[in-house]
Amino acid sequence: xxxxxxxxxxxxxxxxxxxxxxxxxxxxxxxxxxxxxxxxxxxxxxxxxxxxxxxxxxxxxxxxxxxxxxxxxxxxxxxxxxxxxxxxxxxxxxxxxxxxx
Numbered sequence: 001x002x003x004x005x006x007x008x009x010x011x012x013x014x015x016x017x018x019x020x021x022x023x024x025x026x027x028x029x030x031x032x033x034x035x036x037x038x039x040x041x042x043x044x045x046x047x048x049x050x051x052x053x054x055x056x057x058x059x060x061x062x063x064x065x066x067x068x069x070x071x072x073x074x075x076x077x078x079x080x081x082x083x084x085x086x087x088x089x090x091x092x093x094x095x096x097x098x099x100x101x
Contacts, residue, residue, distance in 0.1 A: 009040040015048055027053040035068060041077050045070075048083075061085070 015033045025031060033048040045068040055062035065081050086092040 011038055011040070013046075013048070017050070020050070020052055023052040025052050027051075027058045028055060029053070030055070032066075041079065044068075044077060046079075 013033075013036050017031070020031075023031065028051065030049045030051050033050075035045045035047050038044045038046060047066045047068065049062075049064040049066050051062035054060040055064075063083055063085075065079065065083070067077070067079075084092045
């Protein structure tokens with residue numbers, strides 16, 4: 001019985017924000033990264049969405065990996081990702097997630 005071939009690809013996208021804690025966004029308002037293209041995943045376009053005051057609840061930072069949709073999208077993808085928030089001092093907070101489309 002032939003199984004599907006599975007391969008794991010890795011990508012690093014670095015988005016640097018300065019003075020994010022002083023941003024003027026209110027709860028539910030986002031800052032978007034520029035789109036980045038992932039050739040290994042059928043030329044999928046991704047963006048990071050950052051809500052400095054939280055997407056739905058205040059006193060939190062919300063961050064999402066967003067897949068841009070295209071009428072030509074024929075593939076469903078599953079992306080496991082790791083987000084790291086790194087302070088100038090080098091201290092990092094790490095979050096993990098999964099998106100399926």
